[in-house]
Amino acid sequence: MLNDATDALIPLLPAGVLRDMAPAYLDEPRGRFRGRAGLIAAPRSVDEVSAIVRACADAHVPIVPRGGGTGLVGGQVMPDGTVPLVLSLERMSAIRAIYPEEGVIVAEAGATLHQIRDAAGRAGRQFPLALASGGTAQIGGVLATNAGGVNVLRYGNARALCLGVEAVLPQGQVMHDLKRLRKDNTGYDIRDLLIGAEGTLGIITAASLVLAPVPAETGVAMLVVDSPESALILLSLAQARMAGGVTAFELISGQGLRFLDVAFPDLRQPFPDRPDWLVLIEVGLPSGLSADDALETLFTDAAEAGLVSDGVIARSGQQAADLWAVRETIPEANRHIGAIASHDISLPLTEIARFIRDAGAMLAGMADLRINCFGHLGDGNLHFNLFPAEGRTRDVYDGVRRALSRAVHHMVVTRGGSFSAEHGVGRLKAADLAEWGDPARLAAMRAIKDALDPAGIMNPGVILT
Amino acid sequence: MLNDATDALIPLLPAGVLRDMAPAYLDEPRGRFRGRAGLIAAPRSVDEVSAIVRACADAHVPIVPRGGGTGLVGGQVMPDGTVPLVLSLERMSAIRAIYPEEGVIVAEAGATLHQIRDAAGRAGRQFPLALASGGTAQIGGVLATNAGGVNVLRYGNARALCLGVEAVLPQGQVMHDLKRLRKDNTGYDIRDLLIGAEGTLGIITAASLVLAPVPAETGVAMLVVDSPESALILLSLAQARMAGGVTAFELISGQGLRFLDVAFPDLRQPFPDRPDWLVLIEVGLPSGLSADDALETLFTDAAEAGLVSDGVIARSGQQAADLWAVRETIPEANRHIGAIASHDISLPLTEIARFIRDAGAMLAGMADLRINCFGHLGDGNLHFNLFPAEGRTRDVYDGVRRALSRAVHHMVVTRGGSFSAEHGVGRLKAADLAEWGDPARLAAMRAIKDALDPAGIMNPGVILT
Numbered sequence: 001m002l003n004d005a006t007d008a009l010i011p012l013l014p015a016g017v018l019r020d021m022a023p024a025y026l027d028e029p030r031g032r033f034r035g036r037a038g039l040i041a042a043p044r045s046v047d048e049v050s051a052i053v054r055a056c057a058d059a060h061v062p063i064v065p066r067g068g069g070t071g072l073v074g075g076q077v078m079p080d081g082t083v084p085l086v087l088s089l090e091r092m093s094a095i096r097a098i099y100p101e102e103g104v105i106v107a108e109a110g111a112t113l114h115q116i117r118d119a120a121g122r123a124g125r126q127f128p129l130a131l132a133s134g135g136t137a138q139i140g141g142v143l144a145t146n147a148g149g150v151n152v153l154r155y156g157n158a159r160a161l162c163l164g165v166e167a168v169l170p171q172g173q174v175m176h177d178l179k180r181l182r183k184d185n186t187g188y189d190i191r192d193l194l195i196g197a198e199g200t201l202g203i204i205t206a207a208s209l210v211l212a213p214v215p216a217e218t219g220v221a222m223l224v225v226d227s228p229e230s231a232l233i234l235l236s237l238a239q240a241r242m243a244g245g246v247t248a249f250e251l252i253s254g255q256g257l258r259f260l261d262v263a264f265p266d267l268r269q270p271f272p273d274r275p276d277w278l279v280l281i282e283v284g285l286p287s288g289l290s291a292d293d294a295l296e297t298l299f300t301d302a303a304e305a306g307l308v309s310d311g312v313i314a315r316s317g318q319q320a321a322d323l324w325a326v327r328e329t330i331p332e333a334n335r336h337i338g339a340i341a342s343h344d345i346s347l348p349l350t351e352i353a354r355f356i357r358d359a360g361a362m363l364a365g366m367a368d369l370r371i372n373c374f375g376h377l378g379d380g381n382l383h384f385n386l387f388p389a390e391g392r393t394r395d396v397y398d399g400v401r402r403a404l405s406r407a408v409h410h411m412v413v414t415r416g417g418s419f420s421a422e423h424g425v426g427r428l429k430a431a432d433l434a435e436w437g438d439p440a441r442l443a444a445m446r447a448i449k450d451a452l453d454p455a456g457i458m459n460p461g462v463i464l465t
Numbered sequence: 466m467l468n469d470a471t472d473a474l475i476p477l478l479p480a481g482v483l484r485d486m487a488p489a490y491l492d493e494p495r496g497r498f499r500g501r502a503g504l505i506a507a508p509r510s511v512d513e514v515s516a517i518v519r520a521c522a523d524a525h526v527p528i529v530p531r532g533g534g535t536g537l538v539g540g541q542v543m544p545d546g547t548v549p550l551v552l553s554l555e556r557m558s559a560i561r562a563i564y565p566e567e568g569v570i571v572a573e574a575g576a577t578l579h580q581i582r583d584a585a586g587r588a589g590r591q592f593p594l595a596l597a598s599g600g601t602a603q604i605g606g607v608l609a610t611n612a613g614g615v616n617v618l619r620y621g622n623a624r625a626l627c628l629g630v631e632a633v634l635p636q637g638q639v640m641h642d643l644k645r646l647r648k649d650n651t652g653y654d655i656r657d658l659l660i661g662a663e664g665t666l667g668i669i670t671a672a673s674l675v676l677a678p679v680p681a682e683t684g685v686a687m688l689v690v691d692s693p694e695s696a697l698i699l700l701s702l703a704q705a706r707m708a709g710g711v712t713a714f715e716l717i718s719g720q721g722l723r724f725l726d727v728a729f730p731d732l733r734q735p736f737p738d739r740p741d742w743l744v745l746i747e748v749g750l751p752s753g754l755s756a757d758d759a760l761e762t763l764f765t766d767a768a769e770a771g772l773v774s775d776g777v778i779a780r781s782g783q784q785a786a787d788l789w790a791v792r793e794t795i796p797e798a799n800r801h802i803g804a805i806a807s808h809d810i811s812l813p814l815t816e817i818a819r820f821i822r823d824a825g826a827m828l829a830g831m832a833d834l835r836i837n838c839f840g841h842l843g844d845g846n847l848h849f850n851l852f853p854a855e856g857r858t859r860d861v862y863d864g865v866r867r868a869l870s871r872a873v874h875h876m877v878v879t880r881g882g883s884f885s886a887e888h889g890v891g892r893l894k895a896a897d898l899a900e901w902g903d904p905a906r907l908a909a910m911r912a913i914k915d916a917l918d919p920a921g922i923m924n925p926g927v928i929l930t
Contacts, residue, residue, distance in 0.1 A: 186898055189654075350567050448653060
């Protein structure tokens with residue numbers, strides 16, 4: 001796969017950074033794209049990253065930065081165009097420092113989410129960003145994609161948890177901005193520009209991150225609601241009482257529970273009748289309050305108000321883990337069933353219930369299919385995924401797939417929503433961004449890309465086409 | 466003050482936008498700079514803002530965007546260079562919409578902080594950004610400077626409270642991005658680039674903002690500590706218990722209390738002996754917990770641990786307001802005394818106590834002066850202000866003022882801190898930024914400025930010189 005440009009590049013790279021080609025460097029989890037690579041480089045320091053970027057800029061070789069490779073929009077692979085160098089952060093995985101009294105950890109880009117969470121836990125703190133892929137996902141990629149997860153409601157996206165970054169910009173300059181400050185108003189917010197830029201404006205090599213106190217009391221409950229409307233009223237009620245102590249509020253549909261029955265028949269589900277809608281609520285409360293009592297009172301009052309018809313409150317850490325397992329196994333069950341199309345959307349909270357109804361009706365008129373709608377309801381973020389009708393196969397829908405997704409995204413965008421809530425744009429949604437994005441914002445993005453990466457070598461084809 | 470360029474501009478402007486010149490358009494609160502202006506324009510709509518910006522870009526007339534004018538770094542005035550047009554957002558002050566169930570308000574740039582807080586309050590929510598200047602400060606300026614205030618510890622800076630903006634970019638393009646979404650990963654974060662850019666990359670004309678639930682229980686206490694070290698241990702203790710319910714944690718020095726005695730002898734102070742260090746703590750807690758009890762327990766335990774020697778817990782809203790008045794009157798007392806130099810600095814939390822000691826010793830070796838150190842200790846943000854020794858006047862320090870500030874900023878920056886925590890750069894600290902800023906970050910800022918504002922008309926001289 002080598003070519004003249006990469007041949008010429010080799011002598012310019014720091015000694016020992018090249019790795020053997022392996023298929024894992026060219027994969028992405030949903031199998032939609034297959035990357036190519038001339039070279040795989042795994043630098044051990046920010047200076048080596050800088051040297052590689054300089055060499056690639058000089059030789060006009062594109063760079064695909066690669067973390068854990070768990071992204072869902074094809075941002076980690078380059079399937080066509082000039083053969084790139086894949087720059088893997090796997091060897092830069094140190095926890096450089098931890099400051100429990102400050103609530104700060106400084107980690108290199110290649111550290112996995114679980115490494116960081118474990119280090120925080122050992123220091124009596126928590127890093128409150130939780131993804132199902134956290135054993136593989138690396139913090140560099142988590143930041144580059146501004147990942148979300150289940151605790152955004154309380155702690156924000158990756159963006160909100162990052163105080164500073166060390167990064168290599170597209171001409172090889174090293175930006176040293178690993179501050180441990182909650183406040184620093186000294187000019188343009190380059191940090192937030194790199195976060196969510198999916199490796200197209202530079203490579204984050206390390207970050208200082210917020211560690212939160214572990215709440216004194218935590219609790220988990222799963223409640224049966226009759227509709228997404230009721231779920232949202234329940235959310236309001238819970239937030240009014242818990243003073244920001246609602247740390248997760250997840251929606252699960254009956255369709256998701258039935259998919260679990262098919263794919264994971266041994267998984268323990270709390271309600272034998274597979275209700276139409278469930279809510280998983282997690283709370284973190286001050287000392288002096290029992291989380292169980294708070295959830296019990298919420299349940300009783302919500303039941304009296306007709307919002308909730310049944311529910312379980314976890315009485316142990318194991319029960320809490322079992323309830324979470326129901327939620328977190330849904331993506332695997334979805335893969336087992338095989339989606340026609342997946343949509344990672346967000347909407348204003350007051351638009352959500354109507355959207356679920358209207359989109360369901362619209363799609364029923366377009367094709368015979370099943371919808372598994374689930375996700376981070378508290379953030380207005382749904383995973384709205386379409387599956388073949390019972391007994392059908394995916395390929396039956398090949399002709400209508402694109403029209404289905406366009407119709408979903410059109411309804412989302414016209415109601416003030418986003419066609420990519422937490423997964424990012426990558427290659428998969430670059431055309432959606434070009435179509436649905438605000439023109440002035442797109443022009444500003446393009447101007448910034450051209451200004452910072454004039455050679456266009458950083459992850460070309462991602463975000464901007 | 467008119468000149469050829471502004472004469473030529475007048476016929477290009479929308480009808481009725483020009484205002485009479487008034488001194489208030491050329492002021493800034495500390496009297497360090499005095500602005501000039503050829504024209505004052507007060508548009509009534511985003512389209513009028515766009516037309517004005519286009520006209521100025523064509524005529525090469527600089528624009529100084531102006532909100533409430535309360536900024537402390539001279540970002541709202543242009544004292545030299547080509548005579549500018551001052552663009553006041555005073556007529557764009559509508560609350561466009563409020564969505565209490567979503568926790569979102571959409572306000573125009575000219576709405577004051579108090580207008581927004583009042584509208585939120587009427588809807589049973591709170592806008593948790595509080596500044597002493599909130600009756601005058603407008604949200605457009607609050608966002609442009611990424612203002613902080615007393616509740617950053619719990620709710621973040623202005624940046625963290627903004628979900629979307631409508632803005633006019635430097636060539637007149639209108640960016641429509643007034644989303645009401647908690648999650649929207651669709652490309653570069655232009656919103657956060659405009660926030661904190663102090664009007665140098667465009668003009669924010671409206672914003673969608675986060676409204677938070679009002680905590681069920683709130684409480685305020687003022688506690689006497691023997692040192693900043695003890696204050697920080699107290700903060701850790703409080704945060705471990707309150708699960709994020711500590712909404713403010715302010716440090717007050719004995720020097721500040723003595724300045725209050727001089728400037729506001731009638732102000733009720735809780736401790737007659739004017740202790741060396743006080744902490745004001747505010748908590749917002751879930752229902753089912755008494756804030757008074759929680760503060761009482763904290764006080765007892767902190768006293769047993771030797772952290773706190775005395776304290777008062779507010780027993781009424783009036784008492785809470787009285788305690789806050791002690792904190793919030795300090796800036797006025799400072800103005801009464803007359804500072805030699807003011808420093809709005811932040812440091813990593815574990816560096817703060819040592820900095821206060823070391824900076825005090827260093828300055829004592831440079832001049833005979835008094836230090837009033839106070840501020841948002843929970844955020845690592847101190848206002849470290851220098852005053853003449855008793856009986857001396859400010860002008861005595863004219864020869865040493867610059868050296869004093871440089872020494873303070875040098876000590877801050879070498880310890881991982883920031884020379885502008887919450888006030889911004891403006892004109893006052895543009896040279897500091899050029900000196901202390903990371904070179905790669907500065908180069909990226911300059912490239913972005915040139916790309917988005919090629920004519921250089923947006924607030925020239927602010928942030929980048």
